[in-house]
Amino acid sequence: MLYQSTRSNHSVSDCQALLEGIAPDGGLYITRDLESLNLDVRQCLNKDFRGMSAEILGKLLPGIENMEQLIRASYAGKFDEKDPVPLVKAGESWFLQLYHGPTSAFKDVALSVLPRLVTSAKVSSGSSAETVILTATSGDTGKAALAGFADVPGTQIFVFFPYKGVSPVQEAQMVTQTGANVHVCAVRGNFDDCQRSVKKAFADFAADPVEGKSFSSANSINIGRLAPQIVYYFSAYADLLKKGEVSFGDPVDFCVPTGNFGDILAGYFAKLMGLPVGRLICASNSNNILSDFFRTGVYDTRREFLKTTSPSMDILVSSNLERLLYLVSGCNAEFVSDCMNALKNTGVYTVPGDFRKALEESFDAGWCAENQVAEEIGRLWRECGYLCDTHTAVGSRVAADFRREGVPMVVLSTASPFKFSHAVLEAIGGDASGSEFDQMERLGVLTGQKAPENLSGLNSKPVLHRDVVNPEEITAYICSKL
Numbered sequence: 001m002l003y004q005s006t007r008s009n010h011s012v013s014d015c016q017a018l019l020e021g022i023a024p025d026g027g028l029y030i031t032r033d034l035e036s037l038n039l040d041v042r043q044c045l046n047k048d049f050r051g052m053s054a055e056i057l058g059k060l061l062p063g064i065e066n067m068e069q070l071i072r073a074s075y076a077g078k079f080d081e082k083d084p085v086p087l088v089k090a091g092e093s094w095f096l097q098l099y100h101g102p103t104s105a106f107k108d109v110a111l112s113v114l115p116r117l118v119t120s121a122k123v124s125s126g127s128s129a130e131t132v133i134l135t136a137t138s139g140d141t142g143k144a145a146l147a148g149f150a151d152v153p154g155t156q157i158f159v160f161f162p163y164k165g166v167s168p169v170q171e172a173q174m175v176t177q178t179g180a181n182v183h184v185c186a187v188r189g190n191f192d193d194c195q196r197s198v199k200k201a202f203a204d205f206a207a208d209p210v211e212g213k214s215f216s217s218a219n220s221i222n223i224g225r226l227a228p229q230i231v232y233y234f235s236a237y238a239d240l241l242k243k244g245e246v247s248f249g250d251p252v253d254f255c256v257p258t259g260n261f262g263d264i265l266a267g268y269f270a271k272l273m274g275l276p277v278g279r280l281i282c283a284s285n286s287n288n289i290l291s292d293f294f295r296t297g298v299y300d301t302r303r304e305f306l307k308t309t310s311p312s313m314d315i316l317v318s319s320n321l322e323r324l325l326y327l328v329s330g331c332n333a334e335f336v337s338d339c340m341n342a343l344k345n346t347g348v349y350t351v352p353g354d355f356r357k358a359l360e361e362s363f364d365a366g367w368c369a370e371n372q373v374a375e376e377i378g379r380l381w382r383e384c385g386y387l388c389d390t391h392t393a394v395g396s397r398v399a400a401d402f403r404r405e406g407v408p409m410v411v412l413s414t415a416s417p418f419k420f421s422h423a424v425l426e427a428i429g430g431d432a433s434g435s436e437f438d439q440m441e442r443l444g445v446l447t448g449q450k451a452p453e454n455l456s457g458l459n460s461k462p463v464l465h466r467d468v469v470n471p472e473e474i475t476a477y478i479c480s481k482l
């Protein structure tokens, strides 16, 4: 199947798109065929999570062989066999818990599969080059990608995170990562600086290739990250069918705490593939550039970058919005290219009014200030006995503004509350003093819940990575390690 760049008519096979991650012209790979994949939605919804994954990924990435087996091997021992992504009701909303994987954030769902997709694509395309994965992270992608790629033969992985810009637990997760093929490095700057310089490194290596190496991405710019995320929208819908909350064909609304626009875009893909998705609600923290964009049609990065209690959403340049621009403009690469050039040169672009109308057919957007995030965590705990993390709280709070009578609202729950114990403790009125591990333990005692072992066990692990670089040094840093 063909994947095109969002910025030109350059196209490649699905396997090649997986291997490259990003197109040579800086665009993102996307297929125009989402609506004509002929997925039998009803039949797909009868399968279990792994069956659905094989079906959906098989349609999107037909060049990958033995998809069923690949999926089962990817998730074996990492997620609960029966219910990997449970759907839980609390108050008025349903919470789709996506964080029960090896690093306690939703990125595990896709990053458990991506290494096998890349390895398999390499076999299919007959490439013998070593795959070098370059990843910028706002906190959670890094660890999930490291866990996925550590010691995978024929690969190396580099993770760049904002220096002092991730939570202490997120940092501890990354700097204690073992594996002979892993490199973890802090960057003096914020996530946008990391993402921009990693994209620059891709361009540098495209212009000046390294013998025997091919570069790819574990960020949601890689289509192999988005594809597995489509599946849990189906799984949530199937659960609501089983519970008798909807009949087949009824709409279900989804509210998605959003940063790089990958998770919510996967929901739009699910809709285009035929799932009866109602409204998709884009929820931002106080870095509310996306909700401004949906309201005004102006994407304006000329604003202060704020550090919040939901650091995985502290992003001003949401990469995957580019794919949405492409789809909604009727696959107009010139339009996308103009927007991206304006963004690069002036920090802002504007879409026409009819384009914004087209967006409104599927999307709503809202945002949530820091005090509201804390209030929402406290409210859910007091009123419903439901404990959630800061990112999920953003979604939950914004969802309340868009609830429709008779339509189930699913909030994507993207991380374990124990990953952000400090903010969660403060929000529920607990004592948030001491180290992050004291806080984790106290949160457990206070709520009667148990921190996942992958988090509570971190403080006994040695720090293995201490490198810090400036953004413009990333390409040289990578070369020095290869």
Ligand SMILES: *Cc1c(COP(=O)(O)O)cnc(C)c1O
Binding pocket: 105, 106, 107, 140, 141, 220, 257, 258, 259, 260, 261, 262, 263, 264, 312, 313, 391, 414, 415
């Ligand atoms: C990455 C992340 C998000 C944002 O997801 P995007 O796909 O970047 O929009 C939200 N919450 C958590 C916990 C995350 O790790």
